[in-house]
C-alpha cells in the first residue's frame with residue numbers, strides 16, 4: 001500500500017474509512033445470509049409443498065377409487081339405480097384427480113409411469129364395473145374388479161415409496177446446501193476479519209509510526225538537543241503538528257543562541273564580558289603553552305573618564321565608551337578577543353602575537369582613539385584618550401590572573417607616566 005497516499009488523508013477520513021472496512025465483513029455476512037436464506041426457503045417450500053400435495057392427491061385418489069369400488073360391491077349385493085349414479089359421480093371425480101395429477105410437471109418420470117399404469121387399471125376397472133351395473137355380472141367379474149382395484153392401490157403405494165425417496169434426496173440436497181452455506185459464511189467472515197485486521201493495522205500504523213517519531217523528538221528535547229527535527233512527510237493533522245513542532249524547535253534554538261550570546265556579552269558595548277575574557281584567556285594560554293606560540297594581553301582604560309561623565313553626563317560617557325569599544329574592534333583581527341573588563345576598563349587578548357606585535361596593535365588603538373571624537377545626541381563633541389598596559393605570555397605571567405595582573409600594572413605605569421601612553425610590564 002502506498003504510504004504517502006494514505007498519510008495524505010486527514011485522520012478523520014482515515015478513521016471513517018477504517019470503520020467502513022470493519023463493517024464490510026458484517027455487510028458481506030448479511031448479504032450472503034439473505035441470498036442463502038432466500039434460496040433455502042425456496043428449497044424448503046419445494047421440499048414441503050410438493051410431497052404434501054403428492055401425498056394428499058394420491059390419498060384423495062385412493063379414497064375416490066375405494067368409494068367407487070365400494071359402490072360397485074354394494075350394487076352387486078343389492079342392485080339399486082342410485083348406486084350406479086353415485087358410482088358414475090365418484091368415477092368422474094377419480095378421473096378428475098388422475099387428470100389433475102398427470103398435469104403437474106413436478107411428478108417424476110417413475111411417478112408418471114406409475115400414475116399412467118394406475119389410470120389404465122382404473123379404466124379397465126370401470127369397464128368391469130359397467131359389466132356389473134349391466135346386471136349380467138358374474139362372481140368372476142367381481143373378483144377381477146377387486147384384483148384390478150388392489151393393483152391400483154398397490155401402484156399408488158409404490159408412488160408413496162417414490163415420494164419418500166424424493167424427500168430423502170431433497171434432505172440430502174438441503175444438507176449439501178447447508179454445508180455450502182456454512183462454507184460461504186466462514187469464508188466471508190474469515191475474509192472479512194482479515195480485511196478488518198488489515199484495516200485496523202493500517203489505521204494504527206498510520207497513527208503510531210508518526211507518534212513514535214514524536215516520542216523520539218521529545219526525548220531529544222529532554223536531552224537538550226534542540227537541533228533534532230522530525231522527519232514526517234504526512235500531509236495530515238500529524239504532519240501539520242510535526243511542522244509546528246519543528247518550527248517551535250527552531251524558535252527555541254534561536255532563543256537559546258541569543259541567550260548564550262547575551263550571557264557572554266556586555267549589554268552596553270556588545271563586547272565580551274569579564275567572565276568570557278577569563279575563560280577565553282585560559283583557553284588561549286593552554287593553546288599557546290601546548291604549541292609554544294606567542295600570546296599577549298592589553299588592558300585599556302579611558303583617561304579622565306570621570307571628567308567626561310561630570311561634564312557631559314553619564315549618557316554621553318556611555319557614547320564615548322561605545323566609540324572606544326568600536327574603534328578597538330576595528331583595529332584588531334577577527335581572532336582577537338575584545339572584552340569589557342569592568343567600568344571604563346577594557347581588555348584585548350591577542351593570540352599568536354608577541355611583545356612587538358602587541359605593542360604595534362596597542363599603539364594603533366591608542367592613536368586611533370586619540371584622533372577620534374564622539375558626537376553625543378545633544379550635539380556635544382567628546383574627545384578621549386586611552387592608556388594601555390601590555391603583558392606577554394609567559395614572560396609576564398603564565399596564568400590568566402597573573403597575565404591580567406601584569407597588564408594592569410603596566411596600565412598603571414602608563415597612567416603614572418602621563419596617560420595616552422602604551423606601556424609594557
Ligand SMILES: Nc1nc2c(ncn2[C@@H]2O[C@H](COP(=O)(O)OP(=O)(O)OP(=O)(O)O)[C@@H](O)[C@H]2O)c(=O)[nH]1
Nearest residue numbers: 301302303304305306307309314315317318343344
Ligand atoms: N558613562 C559611564 N561611565 C562609567 C562607566 N563605567 C565606569 N564609569 C565611570 O568612569 C569613571 C572612572 O573614573 P576613575 O576610575 O576615577 O578614573 P578616570 O576618571 O578615568 O581617571 P583615570 O583613569 O585616572 O584617567 C567613573 O566616573 C565611573 O563612574 C560606564 O559604563 N559608563
